[in-house]
Amino acid sequence: MVKPLPLRVCVLLLLAVHFSTQDMVTLAPSEAEAGDVTPVSTTPLKVKPTIRSLHITSDIKYRYATTLISSRMVNPTDQAGEAVFYVTLPESAFISEFLMEVKDNVYKAYVKEKEEAKAVYDQAVQAGQFAGHVALDARDSNQFSVSVNIEAHGKVTFNLTYEQLLSRNLGVYTNTININPQQIVEDMSVTVSVEEPSAIKDLEVPELQISNEVVVDKPNSLAKIEEKSPNHKVVVWAPTPEEQKSQNSTGLSGQFVVKYDVDREANPQQILVDEGYFVHFFAPENLPQMKKHIVFxxxxxxxxxxxxxxxxxxxxDKILSDLGPKDHFSIVVFQSFIEAWSPNAMYRSSIEHLSRWELETRPDIINNVTLDKTFVIEATPDNIASARSFLGNYSDLGATNIMGGLRTGLELVSIGSDLWINESDPPQPVVVFLTxxxxxxxxxxxxxxxNKTKPLNTKDCPIFSLAFxxxxxxxxxxxxxxxxxxxxRNIYEAADASDQLKNFYKTISxxxxSNVTFTYLPGQVDNSSRTKIDFPVFFKGSELVVAGKINNDEIKDKETIGExxxxxxxxxxxFPIVIDIIPIPLKPENRTxxxxxxxxxxxxIQQLLDKSDSLDDSNERNQTKKEALKLALQYSFVTPLTSLVVVKPNETEAAVDTTQVKPGSNDMYGIGYGQQAAIASSFGGSGGGFASGGGAYPMAGFPAPMAPSPAMFRPQLLSTHIPAAQPLPANAGDSDVFEESAQMDLVPVKITLDDVEWLHPQLENSTDSDSVPVTVDGKQYNLGLNQTDQSFGVCQVNGKVGECHHIQYCALDVFQIEVSFYLPYQCPITGDFLGVCCPQDIS
Structure with missing residues (x-):
């Protein structure tokens, strides 16, 4: 018999998509106690819950957005069930608070250092608790998920708060809120309050964005904009059930977007001061555009x-056409070897890595052309036309020599910089690297x-990388x-990939x-507290932000505090940095x-995390992470170094592992349901909980529309009763030492093709016994039912080597539920057949 135990649920969130280590969402007891567990059922009945209300409030003050999502859910069935709450939030946001309200009791989450929570997870696994997957990441987003058991006809309210500093891109700030309740909600509203130190201009609320690939410019007819003052506007969007049904009979699904900018004519440099802190916004509009040398x-x-x-x-084709007449460009193409193009010559290098057969069949590869200034090309109409023709007709596709491509690109940067070394306004070099x-x-x-690229970049040229x-x-x-x-930045494989590339180029065009430095007088500003003050390049339409603590409590209007x-x-x-005092509303008594x-x-915190990823020295890197961790714990931010520990009532012991998935799902906001896990628990042999939100992989993005997973309750599987958890001790989260997180790998298991649920509609509707058409990520493929099993080459998935096979010979449990889980495993087979990169270590 299981003893009553208070439970803590550790929700470890991967809140920056660049971290590849799989993190854990853990449901675990607060202390280790052994006991017997008796399974009641291994086939959970799924019943759709009801969302009574969904209220989202986003409060934007001086570009800093605090968003609260509150969802009231009810279990309409006669059985106790598991409600799963998941929210897709922007990639740059930090969760700062999570509350659950059950039976008039409020259960608050705590932020802890990730290694502590991982130890709880390991303890839970050793105790034989449930394990499964939770989907993270929509396009440029992350997904938070947590569950709680609710009694029959019981209610629960989830409250999640996340915070972010809105960045300015192409002249606008964008606040994006994901909406996807997967049902008609009786009481739904989104309220966005925008308050700025200067007049708000160009505020737009487009129609709900329902697709990655279709940009909506039409104003949202249901959104009401109230102007409190020129500096303060409030947007309210509260569609009635009838209005929701008119757009989608099964519930709204999309992104609610608010865009705006601020008037800078009166205050070109906005410097805000409040409670001992300052924030300096710099976005000049009247500077002439610099020339550039862009190396592709x-x-x-x-x-x-x-x-x-x-x-x-x-x-x-479009990007080259948009180059200015004073610009220069260079083109480097890398595959097995490297080629640099000019209108009159072709430079090739790294041919020593080619096979004898390649050298014999391509004698033109070997040449004696030197990489020189002829490969730094003026952006004339004739040169642009020639370059477009070269790239359009290029067909040699080989292996991937990234080092050679970067080395050649940076050599061209140096050649160009030396050409203009005596000019007062030399072109700004920029490398755009795509792979x-x-x-x-x-x-x-x-x-x-x-490590090899850093010393090659002698001109300190920005390298902008695109992961395609x-x-x-x-x-x-x-x-x-x-x-x-x-x-x-990520470029997602979708019909709009070309537009994604062009929009990225606009941001750096x-x-x-260049070489921007903010210098503040020591008597006015605490220089040890400042955020980043050196910026390699400032691009039109963006904004530079510096924040810190002030030393002088009596800073006067029009006072110079630096340059x-x-x-x-x-x-x-x-340029002098002159304080232009902008009144800040008095601090409310309850504002902490x-x-x-x-x-x-x-x-x-964001800049410390970035810095840690750019450091070579492990001691310095860990010290930087330790500084970020200390601040994250102090301000209760869920970051890549911290975890959310949720205290939940009446729960059985369980552990849930999270894993990243790729784009393709439509689950931006909603509730998930229970499914069979990839790992069976060590007691009773039953599968664990699979709280699937069906999210997607991770700036300006949106999860591609796919069939949404239905919102469900999962009745309790275990005949145990555990009372409500107690709060964590006051010192929860204290940590003196940071260590790198260990990676936990889950090995996929083969299943039958009939078990792949997202293929059921195609298989059931097909009249062809040999080939079934299947649409995946906007493109049609063939499911070749009578194809023989063979390898179609070596491939790689999740850092592991595998071989490409027809899907029926390597259907895996990891993509059983959602097609979005399949996308990372997809590999090409001639004839547009559905292929799977089958890992070598699967059973």
Whole structure:
């Protein structure tokens, strides 16, 4: 018999998509006690719950957004069931609070250091508790999920708060809220309050965005905008049940978006001061655009074949056409070897890595052309037309020599910079590096590539990396860019991939300042508290933000507190940093933290996490993480270093492992349901809980529309009763030592094709016994039922080597429920057959 135990549920969230380590969501007892558990049922009955109310309030003050999602759920059945609450939140957001209200009792979550929670998870696994998967990440998003058992006809209210600093992109701030209750909700509303220090302009609320690939510009007819003042506007969207049904009979599903900008004519540099903290916003609009030298380093390996290559060619066609007459460009194509293009010559390198057969069949590969200034090309109409023709006709697809591509690209940066070394306004060099796969020629080790690239980047050129599709190693590309003054973005395999590439280029196409430095007077600002003050490039339509603590409590209006310097199109310039006091509303008595302090803490943590990923020295890296961890615990932020520990009532012992999935699901907000787990529990042999939100992989994105998983309750499986948990001790979360998280791998298990639920409609409706058409991620494939089992080449999935087979010969439990789980395992088979990259270590 199981003794009554208070329970803690550790929800470990991967809140930055660049971390590849699988993290855990843990439901575990607060102390280890042994006992017998008697299974009641191994086939849970699924019953749809009812969402009585869904209220979302987003309070934006001075670009800092605090969003509260409150959902009231009821179990309409005569059986106790498990309610699963999951929310898709922006990639850059930190969860700051989670509450559950059950029977007039409020259960509050706590933030703990991740290693402590992992120890609880390991203890839970050793105790033989349930394990399963929870889907994380929609496009540029992350998914939070937690469950609680509710008695028959019982009610529960979930309250989740997350916070983020809105970034400015292409001239607008965008606040995106995911909506997907998967049913008609009687009481639904979204309220967005925007309050800024200067007048709000260009506020837009488009119709609900229901697809990644269709951008909606039409105003939302149901959204009401109230102007409290020029600086304060409130948006309210509260569709009635009838209005919800008119858009979707099964419930609304999409993104509610609010876009706006602020007037900078009166205050070009906005410096806010409140409660000992300052935030400095800098986004000049009147600077002339600098010239640029943009080096495209493009992956033309075999894995880019097909639709991805056509989309890349289409995007490059437009991007090259948009270059300015004073710009220069270079093109580097990498595959098994490296090629740099110019209108009159072709440079090739790394041919020593080619096979004898390749050298014999391609004698033109060997040449004596030197990489020189002729490969730094003026953006004239004739040169642009020639470059478009070269990329459009390029067809040699080989392996993936990333190191060679980066080395050649940075050589061209150096050649260009030396050309303009005596000019007062030299073109700003920029590298755009795109790849869809893993390095497999010359240098295989991604850490070695990063370490070798740094010393090659002698001109401190920003490298912007684009991870194209599911096979790209985003974690590697992010670290590469952070180590080289840039950032990385995902380009998702979808019909709009070409538009994603073009939109990315727009964000970096107009440099206005380079080598920007903010300098503050020591008597006015605590320089030890400042966030980042050096920025390699400022692009038009973006914004630079610096925050910190002030030393002088009596800063006066129009007082100079420092200077800003940088290289402009007119040469090196300095700008005074002058305080223009902007009134901040008086602090309410019940406000424990000011918005500027939260902004400072948020920025500091984000930048410390970025810094840790760019450091080579492990001691320095761990010290940086330790500083971020301390702040995350102090301000109760769920970050990649911290975990959310949820105290839940009346729960059985269970443990749930989380894993990242790729884009494809429509579950942006909603409730999940129980399914069979990949790991059976050690007692009774029954499968564990699979609280599936069906999320998707991770800036300006949206999960692609797929069939949503129905919202369900799962009745309790175990005949135990455990009383409500007690609060954690006051010192919960204290930690003096940070260590790297260990990775926990789950090995997929083979199942039959009939077990793959998302294939059921196609199989049932097909009249062809040989081939069944199946649409996956917007493209039609063939399910070849009578194909023989054979290998179609070596592939890689989740960092493991496998072989490509027809799906019927390697159907796996990990993608049994949702097609989004299948996408990471998909591999190409001639004839557009559905293939699976079958890991070598599966049973």
């Amino acid at each position: 380093v493009l992956d033309y390996s075999g894995s880019m074949g097909g639709r991805k290559l056509e989309q890349l060619k289409d995007a490059m 869809d796969g893993q390095p497999n020629v010359e240098e295989y080790n991604t850490d070695a590539i990063i 599709g599911y096979g790209a190693d985003f974690n590697f590309l992010r670290k590469l860019s952070l180590s080289n003054y840039g950032f990385a 107009s440099p206005l300042l 800003l310097s940088g290289l402009t199109a007119n040469g090196f310039q300095k 933290l000011g918005h500027l302090e939260k902004t400072w803490a948020y920025l500091t």
